[in-house]
Amino acid sequence: MPDITEILRFLPSVDTLLRSETAQKIAVETGKKHLTFLARAVTDSLRCEIQEKVAENQLKTEKYSREILLAEAENRLSAAWKSELNTSLQRVINATGVIIHTNLGRAPLSENARKAMAEQASRYCTLEYNVETGKRGKRGARAEHLLAEMTGAESAIIVNNCAAAAFLVLTALAKGGEVVISRGELVEIGGDFRVPDVMTQSGATLREVGTTNRTRASDYEKAINENTRLILKVHPSNYRIIGFTATADRRGTCRTCTS
Numbered sequence: 217m218p219d220i221t222e223i224l225r226f227l228p229s230v231d232t233l234l235r236s237e238t239a240q241k242i243a244v245e246t247g248k249k250h251l252t253f254l255a256r257a258v259t260d261s262l263r264c265e266i267q268e269k270v271a272e273n274q275l276k277t278e279k280y281s282r283e284i285l286l287a288e289a290e291n292r293l294s295a296a297w298k299s300e301l302n303t304s305l306q307r308v309i310n311a312t313g314v315i316i317h318t319n320l321g322r323a324p325l326s327e328n329a330r331k332a333m334a335e336q337a338s339r340y341c342t343l344e345y346n347v348e349t350g351k352r353g354k355r356g357a358r359a360e361h362l363l364a365e366m367t368g369a370e371s372a373i374i375v376n377n378c379a380a381a382a383f384l385v386l387t388a389l390a391k392g393g394e395v396v397i398s399r400g401e402l403v404e405i406g407g408d409f410r411v412p413d414v415m416t417q418s419g420a421t422l423r424e425v426g427t428t429n430r431t432r433a434s435d436y437e438k439a440i441n442e443n444t445r446l447i448l449k450v451h452p453s454n455y456r457i458i459g460f461t462a463t464a465d466r467r468g469t470c471r472t473c474t475s
Contacts (some may be wrong), residue, residue, distance in 0.1 A: 220270045227262060228286045230255045238290040240299050258292045271375070294320040379409035386418035393445030395420045398431035398464075400457060402452035412451055420445065433469070 233239055233255045234248075243251050262285065265332065308320060316323045325333070346353035356374050363372040375381050394413060402424070404410045415422050421443075425435040436447055449466055 220266065222265065223266055223280050226280055226282045226285050227259060228282070228289050230259055232286065232453075233259060233289050233293065236286065236290050236293075237468035238294050244294065246297065254293055254296050256282075258289050258296060261292065262289060308472065353407055360385045377409075379405065379414055382411075382448075383414050383418050386415060386420045390445035393420060394423045394441070394443045395446045395448050396425055396436055396439045396444060397448040397450065398426045398435070399424045400428050400431055400461075400463065401448075401452060402453050403450060403452055405453050411448075415448075429457050429460060431463075431464060433464040436464065 230252065234243075234252065239251060239255065242254075246254070266280075310317055310320050312320070336366075336374065342353065344353050344355045345351075359374055360372045360450075363374065364370065373384070397411070397415075402411050412422055423444075424438055425431060425439045
């Protein structure tokens with residue numbers, strides 16, 4: 217049986233790993249505190265790996281020395297940092313053909329918007345402060361005013377995503393009533409939002425019509441009753457049904473495909 221105590225002594229300490237050339241290069245971007253966290257995780261994983269191999273009688277002592285374990289720890293530290301970089305925001309080229317791409321950050325900001333962020337929004341600003349009254353203002357008031365002007369609506373409210381917008385509309389207009397929706401549009405969208413769940417949480421009753429692949433305008437007409445509050449049309453996003461299908465658009469026109 218290999219002497220595990222002796223091998224564990226070869227493990228580099230966290231301090232030794234932090235003084236290594238690899239750690240010094242990473243420290244410029246990570247900061248000392250987070251680098252220490254990564255270094256401790258690396259040394260702990262190496263210790264556990266050695267102990268597991270001893271328990272399974274698979275440890276080969278010739279593979280371990282101070283130099284070898286330090287080099288392995290540096291490699292794992294570098295890999296851990298690269299893995300974190302892959303999950304952080306990075307610039308990419310959108311060659312998908314989809315201009316407003318959810319996975320790639322939706323629409324890019326205009327030059328004026330980027331300039332405003334750099335010069336105003338990224339520092340102290342009147343986010344919720346009314347200069348004229350000297351009192352607390354309303355966040356997003358300017359954007360909501362412009363949105364109402366563009367759409368001709370009486371007022372507007374800005375939320376984080378389409379699921380939140382749908383929830384607010386359903387709660388305000390359909391709570392306690394029925395909402396008619398095609399079975400082919402009961403989809404799950406980004407962020408694990410499911411249309412049926414959003415509808416249920418709003419207090420509206422889901423009334424399904426048609427089938428998964430074919431829903432006609434007449435299906436909606438038959439479902440409407442005194443409890444109907446809304447007819448909900450859902451964009452299927454990246455979900456498609458092809459072949460023997462039929463859907464009704466917002467004007468009630470039925471589009472069919474039998475190929």
